[in-house]
Amino acid sequence: MNLSSGKIVGVNGNMVAVQFDGSIMQNEVANVVHGEQRLKSEVVRITDNRAFMQVFESTKGLKIGDDVEFTGEMLAVELGPGILGQIYDGLQNPLPQLAAAHGFFLPRGASLAALDQEREWTFTPLVKEGDTVVAGSYLGHVPEGIFEHKIMVPFGLLGELTVTHIAAAGDYTIQHTIARLKDAQGNEQDVSMTFAWPVKVPIEAYRDKLLPVEPLVTKVRIIDAFFPVAKGGTFCVPGPFGSGKTVLQQIISRHAEADVVIVAACGERAGEVVETLREFPELTDPRTGRSLMERTIIICNTSSMPVAAREASVYTATTLGEYYRQMGLNVLMLADSTSRWCQAMRELSGRLEEIPGEEAFPAYLESRIAEFYERAGLVELQDGNTGSLTISGTVSPAGGNFEEPVTQSTLKVVGAFLGLSYDRAYARRYPAIDPLDSWSKYEPILPKERVDQARAILSDGDGVRQMMMVVGEEGTSLDDFETYLKAEFLDAVFLQQNAFDPVDAATAPERQKHMFEVVFTVLTRSFSFESKDQAREFFYQLRQIFIDWNYMDADADQYAEQEKKINSQIEEHSK
Amino acid sequence: MRRVYNKVQQISGNVITVEAEGVTYEELAEITTQRGVKSLAQVIKLEGNMVSLQVFAGSRGLSVNDEIRFLGRPMEVAFSEDMLGRIFDGAGQPRDGGPSMTENFIQVAGPSVNPARRIIPSRMIRTNIPMIDVFNSLVVSQKLPIFSVSGEPYNELLARIALQAQVDMIILGGIKLKYDEYMYFRNVLEEGGALYRSIMFVNTAADPIVESLMVPDLCLAVAENFALQGKDVLVLLTDMTNFADALKEIAITMEQVPSNRGYPGDLYSQLAARYEKAVDFEGAGSVTVLGVTTMPGDDVTHPVPDNTGYITEGQFYLHDRVIDPFGSLSRLKQLVNADSRDDHRAIMDGMIQLYSQYRETEEKRAMGFRMTAWDQKLLQYGGLFTSQMMSLTVNITLEEALDRGWSILADCFRPEETGFRSELVDKYWPRQSGGADNPDASMEETESKAKAG
Numbered sequence A: 001m002n003l004s005s006g007k008i009v010g011v012n013g014n015m016v017a018v019q020f021d022g023s024i025m026q027n028e029v030a031n032v033v034h035g036e037q038r039l040k041s042e043v044v045r046i047t048d049n050r051a052f053m054q055v056f057e058s059t060k061g062l063k064i065g066d067d068v069e070f071t072g073e074m075l076a077v078e079l080g081p082g083i084l085g086q087i088y089d090g091l092q093n094p095l096p097q098l099a100a101a102h103g104f105f106l107p108r109g110a111s112l113a114a115l116d117q118e119r120e121w122t123f124t125p126l127v128k129e130g131d132t133v134v135a136g137s138y139l140g141h142v143p144e145g146i147f148e149h150k151i152m153v154p155f156g157l158l159g160e161l162t163v164t165h166i167a168a169a170g171d172y173t174i175q176h177t178i179a180r181l182k183d184a185q186g187n188e189q190d191v192s193m194t195f196a197w198p199v200k201v202p203i204e205a206y207r208d209k210l211l212p213v214e215p216l217v218t219k220v221r222i223i224d225a226f227f228p229v230a231k232g233g234t235f236c237v238p239g240p241f242g243s244g245k246t247v248l249q250q251i252i253s254r255h256a257e258a259d260v261v262i263v264a265a266c267g268e269r270a271g272e273v274v275e276t277l278r279e280f281p282e283l284t285d286p287r288t289g290r291s292l293m294e295r296t297i298i299i300c301n302t303s304s305m306p307v308a309a310r311e312a313s314v315y316t317a318t319t320l321g322e323y324y325r326q327m328g329l330n331v332l333m334l335a336d337s338t339s340r341w342c343q344a345m346r347e348l349s350g351r352l353e354e355i356p357g358e359e360a361f362p363a364y365l366e367s368r369i370a371e372f373y374e375r376a377g378l379v380e381l382q383d384g385n386t387g388s389l390t391i392s393g394t395v396s397p398a399g400g401n402f403e404e405p406v407t408q409s410t411l412k413v414v415g416a417f418l419g420l421s422y423d424r425a426y427a428r429r430y431p432a433i434d435p436l437d438s439w440s441k442y443e444p445i446l447p448k449e450r451v452d453q454a455r456a457i458l459s460d461g462d463g464v465r466q467m468m469m470v471v472g473e474e475g476t477s478l479d480d481f482e483t484y485l486k487a488e489f490l491d492a493v494f495l496q497q498n499a500f501d502p503v504d505a506a507t508a509p510e511r512q513k514h515m516f517e518v519v520f521t522v523l524t525r526s527f528s529f530e531s532k533d534q535a536r537e538f539f540y541q542l543r544q545i546f547i548d549w550n551y552m553d554a555d556a557d558q559y560a561e562q563e564k565k566i567n568s569q570i571e572e573h574s575k
Numbered sequence B: 001m002r003r004v005y006n007k008v009q010q011i012s013g014n015v016i017t018v019e020a021e022g023v024t025y026e027e028l029a030e031i032t033t034q035r036g037v038k039s040l041a042q043v044i045k046l047e048g049n050m051v052s053l054q055v056f057a058g059s060r061g062l063s064v065n066d067e068i069r070f071l072g073r074p075m076e077v078a079f080s081e082d083m084l085g086r087i088f089d090g091a092g093q094p095r096d097g098g099p100s101m102t103e104n105f106i107q108v109a110g111p112s113v114n115p116a117r118r119i120i121p122s123r124m125i126r127t128n129i130p131m132i133d134v135f136n137s138l139v140v141s142q143k144l145p146i147f148s149v150s151g152e153p154y155n156e157l158l159a160r161i162a163l164q165a166q167v168d169m170i171i172l173g174g175i176k177l178k179y180d181e182y183m184y185f186r187n188v189l190e191e192g193g194a195l196y197r198s199i200m201f202v203n204t205a206a207d208p209i210v211e212s213l214m215v216p217d218l219c220l221a222v223a224e225n226f227a228l229q230g231k232d233v234l235v236l237l238t239d240m241t242n243f244a245d246a247l248k249e250i251a252i253t254m255e256q257v258p259s260n261r262g263y264p265g266d267l268y269s270q271l272a273a274r275y276e277k278a279v280d281f282e283g284a285g286s287v288t289v290l291g292v293t294t295m296p297g298d299d300v301t302h303p304v305p306d307n308t309g310y311i312t313e314g315q316f317y318l319h320d321r322v323i324d325p326f327g328s329l330s331r332l333k334q335l336v337n338a339d340s341r342d343d344h345r346a347i348m349d350g351m352i353q354l355y356s357q358y359r360e361t362e363e364k365r366a367m368g369f370r371m372t373a374w375d376q377k378l379l380q381y382g383g384l385f386t387s388q389m390m391s392l393t394v395n396i397t398l399e400e401a402l403d404r405g406w407s408i409l410a411d412c413f414r415p416e417e418t419g420f421r422s423e424l425v426d427k428y429w430p431r432q433s434g435g436a437d438n439p440d441a442s443m444e445e446t447e448s449k450a451k452a453g
């Protein structure tokens, strides 16, 4: 193929204007030649024979007339065995390997293969010669950590294909030809264990998209019980700075019952990713007994890394998620923060001098956000099994005000809204998910009527609290006061959860159900109190015993005893 | 290649445009006016042969025939031990009458640290300020602003932390600093005996605004290089709101579409590029960044504090001359407060929850409601907490502060009213409560006890 080339005619921030010869396509990748360095960039607009390109690196030192080499390819990721456990930048460069090669800093233009080219994988074929396959069919598998990594027919191949050759079981590197496929026209094609896929194009090599129903257990009580998420669903976590978005996602990334977790650190602090990438190898996944890192992929394009690569990182993470979903796995992708991705879009749009919308975001903001969350889903695969990709994004609204374009566009498309509140965070009521404003369209793991009843008490309790601010405690009836104390109790012992306590941080579904039954008994019981002080005293004592219980391992000796203490305390004051 | 031009096409704000060839992006140029005054300028846009530069000294007095000489290099700063004790301006030139630095120049705004080479911070920086040490511990390599409003003693707080913190070096960046503030810092560092381990880059209110934009980059480049040599460096930047305002001015001149209240859409990225220079190098030194962000109208949702909060690892909110536990947060505290003492976290959370209840009660009281027995307890607690913990006059170690915490609690409550775990209560709750004496209680503490009880 004849690749095009061009010369720089303008530089403005990370945007260069390029005069080119030949034919190029939108989103094509090109390299800006800067001495020995090749700076990767992407076509974002074409007018006549001038291309506007966002450069994924600093543009310092570029000048008019510098050469640009187009690649004929769209921005793509490399798919194949060996992705799990990796730490990539937004363009899928492996960061530990870059560190080994270049030391403390990320030099400009440095780039390395995403997958290990030398390593041999033990391949077991799943098809034989003469079989008919389609894009996404499994040709074989190799063991990758805890899974059988499926080797699939590349997603870009069209129609039915006949297997004319399949490699015997054995050890191969990813570039080795493991199959030859023939299409209806008789064209043959070699297939290896790896192929590329453009990040901005959803993978659709499945039979059907289904409605997400099964809960994705996060072990965060307020989520599973009150605002559940589903496998293949979407949820967003908006909140002002410091309200606990990142901590919540970190907790979920550790404890959620997903097969693969992809953490996309998009334009946030580098330090936060470090906690994940240093700690995960040391932690065990209770489901597999293996290191948590073996089920995790980290995509890391933090705030001081180039802005254009930040925009790409969200798509890179999603594409890797879709890839593992195609193997019949339940994948959870956590993006922190989608606002930084949207801001990257805004910076780009500004440099393109597009007509700005609200808060200078581009007019297509809403459709980009919708397209992104649409890539989540529960799908029926070619072999009849299902796989899912659940997408969660944090949102960092300007001024903490949800009435802004990114939050509003996100709320239109997600299945659950876990809104973090400033007031709760500052009162240290973590996780600071607002129990009155948040919502979910998915099914909770607890009986729905009871959850609704509990929520009603929360809302009544809040009503009493607000009223008390006006009329004072003396103007409040004992009954109302009891409702208020019940709401506070539910909040303190069930909704609040200590992310930094080894036991309390994650509550298994069975334990959640059990806890909730006890809490529910308290909420629905009529008590005989003589005074408000007595009522307060009672609830504070009960809270104390309950919190102690929360910190106890379910297998611990005192666990059952502590529960008895709670029950006898409840009985003592019951009517 | 021709490097000298003397035809300015356009002058707008602090930005000039010249027609020139072979110029590279972000290259520096030197402008000499007809009267022989020199200023640096930096390339901020290339469009064909039209080159836009921001002029460090501002465009006042520039004429279309001034000489522009391109230097063929981007912004650099000297790096050497000789800079200790010295004071420079925003262009990196001496402002203390000492000699110019002529050797060993390094690039500013260099590449970012590979996240895979970062380590989890683990060292507390003790300040002997309980509102920091107990409630929001400062950690080596942290980036943390002081949110405040004019009139508050934020520069005093900054200077006090700088002097009490155990670090090897202090680099002060003054951004549109008032002249008396500049003198204040100089004197404090000198009197505290810290000048010999300090370097200052100071742009005062009277200096050119474009130069103020360079100050953070100069400070951080020098800090980073000292850190690579094994030094623990504390960088102080005051006031970053002025930095953001300078960015805004340039953006408007360049006719960029503002995103929010006139600030450019890349304000977040611009601020992050600076704050993210904070780092702990494995096997070498570290850079810790403490900034001041004044909040116009005491409004934390203003774009500058708002974007800053999204970048930094917490903030100290200084108002009414105390560090307010609400609005203040050290995000890294949990990395260092687990192993300090086993009651550290419980005291931190528990005392704040009660303080929050006290504030509600205080509101009710202000509205004239009858106070219940519980309210009375909270009021007593709030009084003690304010005077014995929050006051900036308190200067005690972390351990002393934790002990003081238990004794305040015991003065006001019974253990089960506080929600503390029983094992901690057993271990730390003072045996006889009520009037537990505090040997180090100051005058004002005794006073407030009398008031509350």
Ligand SMILES: Nc1ncnc2c1ncn2[C@@H]1O[C@H](COP(=O)(O)OP(=O)(O)OP(=O)(O)O)[C@@H](O)[C@H]1O
Binding pocket: A239, A240, A241, A242, A243, A244, A245, A246, A247, A248, A268, A396, A430, A431, A432, A497, A498, A499, A500, B309, B310, B311, B329, B330, B331, B332, B334
């Ligand atoms: N579940 C929790 N338990 C205890 N502390 C928490 C919890 N969630 C958050 N925090 C506290 O709040 C701090 C900020 O939380 P986090 O970093 O998650 O905020 P954020 O919403 O991601 O903020 P930003 O938008 O600035 O990134 C944490 O460092 C921690 O001190």
Ligand SMILES: [Mg+2]
Binding pocket: A245, A246, A247, A268, A336
């Ligand atoms: Mg965060």
